[in-house]
Amino acid sequence: MKSHVKALVVGGGAVGCGVAYHLAKAGWDTLLIERDELTSGSTWHAAGLLPLFNMSYATTHIHKYSVDFYKTLEAETGLNAGFAIVGNLRMAQTQERMDEYKLYSSVAETADVYHEFLTPAQMKERWPLLNTEDLKGALFHPQDGYINPADVTQAMAKGARQHGAEIARKLQVNAYRWTGSEWVVTLEKMVEKGGNLVGSGEEIEIRAEHVVTCTGNHAQRTARLLGIKIPAIPVEHQFIVTDADPALVKWRAEGNPEHPVLRDADAKWYVREERGGWILGPYERNAPARFLYDVPETFRADLFQLDLERIEEEYMSMIHRLPTSEEVGLKDDFNGPICYTPDGNPLVGPAPGLRNMWLAEGFSFGITAAGGTGYYLAQMMVEGEAEIDMASLDPKRYGSWMTTEYAARKNEEAYEHVFILHHPDEEREACRPLRTAPAYDRQIAAGAQMGQTNGWERPNYYGPKDAPSSFDHDSRSFRRGEWWQYAKAEAEALRDTAGLIDASAFTKHMVRGPGATAFLDAFTCNKLPKVGRINLTYALTEAGTTRTEYTIVRLAEDEYYLISAGAWTDYDGDFLRKSIEDFRAAGGDYVDCHDVTTQWGVFALAGPNARKILQEVVKDAYPETVLSNKRFPWLSMRNIELGMCPVRAVRVAYTGELGWELHHPVEFGRYLWDLLVEAGEKHGMKLVGARAQNWLRQEKSYRAFGNELGRDATPQEAGLDRFIDLEKEFTGKQAMLDTGIRSKCVTLLIDGPDDADPWGKEVIKKDGERVGRLTSGGWSVAFGKQIGMGYVRPDLAEPGTKLSVRILGADYPAEVTEDSPHDPSNARIRVDG
Structure with a gap:
């Protein structure tokens, strides 16, 4: 076994083999180690x-790449991965x-994922064993299905070896040390002892x-x-396999095709055929998290005790859905x-610090994601960035405040929510x-109805304190929920009079020291x-794309x-700390960086009357x-001083009106809130x-990080030229200059449906052809219609260009508007008083 490699991959499940394959294919000298046997983790019992x-x-x-990639493995490696392309209903x-x-469907169009809609009658005609009487319809992916987890893992492992990777088993990592x-x-070499896998005491070192x-x-x-x-903690997942169903056996014997994954x-639940019977995989309530701190040494390719009562419903x-299964044992x-994470998405990217x-951890759909994760992670490692923005999967989206208890409870919730409506x-x-x-x-x-971001509670909207019993604050919808009328009233008030927003969750860092100016420049x-x-x-x-x-x-010459x-x-x-380390390593002066997010609260006060409100409470020799x-x-x-606070x-407002952000020592938050409200x-x-x-902010075309701004577009493509000093x-x-303009960020005004707004996930079209995608969406109180921001082909970015946006299955007219369509000259922001 090699003692020095470019890349060491730890873990020989589907994900590890997918990563090793793509790193080796990219030309990196790669070694994969596994503490037991390949596929001996969750891979072996995956459906x-x-x-x-x-x-x-x-x-x-990621999923689309995997499905396409798995179809090529047999031709490359000679191993049949067991891909049954039966579709997914x-x-x-x-x-x-x-x-x-x-x-x-609109999201899928942006990624060229083929799909069809079927009526209950069409389903019944194709698959008569289904009871479709109480169904409204279905979404059908004819190009996917299921695969043998062990076979696809072994095929990727063989492919990795063919590209030069080495794979070693029965080796456990006991320590990591960074030399700079x-x-x-x-x-440590692992050995079999009494059916268990234990350390032999013999250790070796690998440099990577x-x-x-x-x-x-x-x-x-x-x-x-x-x-x-790492907030990746497993949750119990049960599935059962039935005996052969005579009706299903007869159906197949008559030459009919295999049912899609149902x-x-x-x-x-999901159900698929298995040797004339059915596999049922439920996502029930109260499935417990396991291995909160460690996996017992005695647990190898093992299972937990079944709890059938938990999945009885x-x-x-x-x-009910497959009546012929009632008599089957x-x-x-x-x-x-x-494994799960608090939001159900994996953790893919650089480790914090x-x-x-x-x-590459926390995969609840590891077989589906293994190939694509390997592909895009290899791009990040080899080329510096992936071709798509991977920030939404970055491990650092969970902060250091996250605890084991939090991760366990949220992971249980994520498991339970697999099939709950994702509004x-x-x-x-x-x-x-x-x-x-x-x-x-x-x-x-x-009356605040709270959402949360990064664990912080923040108001989404303020509903009526004396709402009738029929009013449901917790109702969610893909259309306009009951909250919509209150968000609209808040937006109108901020445009007409004033609004107060708690923005304390903003991230804040102090950067100072003799090298601070040179570093930030x-x-x-x-x-x-x-x-x-x-x-x-x-x-x-x-790579020239937008990182943050x-x-x-600027508080002082060298303090920011x-x-x-x-x-x-x-x-x-x-990112800040690592960049400062690089700056210092290159000979730069000392720079001090501190996260002060929890030390400073922030209230944003904006609107035509914002100055009048602050004049009521500001303490100054000349308050006027x-x-x-x-x-x-x-x-x-x-x-400044507001009352005793x-x-x-900071004279800026994310809403595009006269306004201030009022940053204050966090312990004054309650006092200052009361003062401003009064x-x-x-x-x-x-x-x-x-x-609201x-x-x-969309009426002002203000780009938002994680929406319009990300690692798949440059600031020039985002239309931020005025903030770039060339x-x-x-x-x-x-x-950035070498990349050029591949697409362009635009603001669209949309003549959409009467009961729904875009959410920022929709496809943008020109004459029926996909030409871009929305990254934000909502309602414009200034224009009385739907609004959205997104990226389109550069030739379609001119104001006045007629496009369409697909909202809930229908295409609606849209027009590219000028940047900052509300108050483009910023006269309302600059107004004096």
């Missing part, structure tokens, strides 16, 4: 389903479920430039060895661990409230602001306050002029939530 259905843009691409019992499928240029990994952990159920042990947190999403619903049963350490506005309730700002109780008392693409001023700027990847958006407030998106605190912090354009111009910062006030009453101020704010050198500059 092998390959569902293309996914609401995530990145995950959809997702049935719907309700119109709400059909709405979900219609939204998914490579990883020294201590391995890069390490990828694909350790599945053992992720918590990996986290301890690396000194990081999914009755409303009944929370799902079993009875299978009999049970032949086999499985209850094994399957570590160099050249990559995670774009869904807010899952487990482990909430957890992180709350001081004014949280005040907001709840005012090279780190970001815009000019740095002068002392007391602010600038919006972007940090780029080495920052509002930079950086504000970025609240959902990305650890993601941004890790302290907020004027002369003393406090747009895009500047001043330290010291405030770092002062705002006589000026028509309304409390405003995140949904999202609509309003006269200076900055990271990613030449790559």
Whole structure:
């Protein structure tokens, strides 16, 4: 076995073999090690389903690549991966479920995933064993199906060897040590003893430039060895295999094709054929998390005790859907661990705080994702970035505040939600409230309906405190829910009078020291602001795409306050710290960086009456002029006093109105909230939530990180040229220029349906042809119609271009508008007083 490699892959399940294959194919000297046998983790008892259905843009691409890739393995390796291309039928019992499928359909179009819609009559005609009487319809993927997990893993392993990779078994990692240029990994040889796998005491060292952990159920042990947190914890998943169903046997004997994988999403199960019988896989309530801290040494390719009572409801619903299965006995049963994360998506990308350490953990659909994960992760490692934005899967989307208990409870919830309707506005309730700002109780008392971002509770909207019993704050819909009228009223109030938003979840970093100015100048693409001023700027990847958006407030010559998106605190912090390390290693002066997110609360006050409200409470020798354009111009910062609260006030508003962000020591949050609410009453101020704010920022064409801004588009493609200083050198500059303009970010006004708005996932078309996709969507109170932002072909980005957007299964007229269609000259923001 080699003692030094370019890449060491730890874990020999489907994901590990997929990563090893693609790294080796890319030309990297690769070694894969497995503590037991290949496929001995969750891979061996996986059902092998390959569902293309996914609401995530990145995950959809991963799954599609896998399905296409697996079809090529036999020709390359000579091994049959056992791919049964029988299709995948997702049935719907309700119109709400059909709405979900219609939204998914638009997402699928953006990734060229083929699918069809079927009526109950069409299903019954094709598959007469199905009871379709209570169905509304179905979504059908004829190109996917299921695969043999062991066979596809072995095929990828053979392919990896053919490309030069080495695979070694019975080796367990006991330690990782970073030398500054490579990883020294201590391995222990494992031996069989009494049916268990135990350490032999014989250790060897491997040196690797890069390490990828694909350790599945053992992720918590990996986290301890690396000194990081990985919220990947397994949950029990049961499935049962029936005896042969005589009706099914007869159906197949008559020459009929195999049934597709059946999914009755409303009944929370999948079913597929298995040797004349059926496999039922339910996603029931109360499935427990396991291995919260470690996998017992005695647990190898083992299973848990079955709990049939827990899945009785799902079993009875299978009999309802397939009546011939009622008299069929049970032949086999499985209850094994399957890894989850709090949002159900895997953790793929660089490990927090570590160099050249990559995670591929937390796969609840590991067989489906293995090939695509290997492909896109190899791109990130070899080329610096993947061709799609992988930020939504980044391991650092969960911050250091995350605990084992949190991960376990949220993972159980994610398992339970596999087949629960995935509304774009869904807010899952487990482990909430957890992180709350001081004014949280005040907001709840005012009718706030909370969402959460990065664990923080924040108001989505304020509903009626005395709502009738028929009003359901928890109702979710793919169309306009009951919340819509209140979000609309909040948006109108902020445009007409004033609105107050709690933005305390914003990420905040202090960057200071003798090297701070030189570092930030090279780190970001815009000019740095002068002392007391602010600038919006972007940090780029080495590939020239957008890595992070920052509002930079310059407090002193070498002291800066950086504000970025609240959902990305650890993601941004890790990038900042590693970039500072690189700057210092290249000879730069000392730079100090601190995450001060939890030290500073933020209230955003905006609207035509915002200045009048602040004048009620500001303490200054000349209160009538302290907020004027002369003393406090747009895009500047001043330290002021509001009542007894010291405030770092920043004259900027994400909603595009006259406004200020009021950054304050967090312990003053309740006091300042009360002060502003009281002062705002006589000026028509309304409390405003995140949904109205999202609509309003689209009226100003303000790009949002994670939506319009990401690692698959450059700032120039995002239309941010005014924030790019091409006269200076900055990271990613030449790559950005070399990339050119592949697509362009635009704002669209849409003449959509009467009862629904786009969610920012929809396909954009020109004369029926796909030409782009939305990244944001909502309702415009300024224009009285739907609004959206997204990317289209550059030749279609001119204002006035006529396009269409597919919303819930129908194409609606849309027109490219000028950037910042509401108040394009920013007169309302600059207004004096």
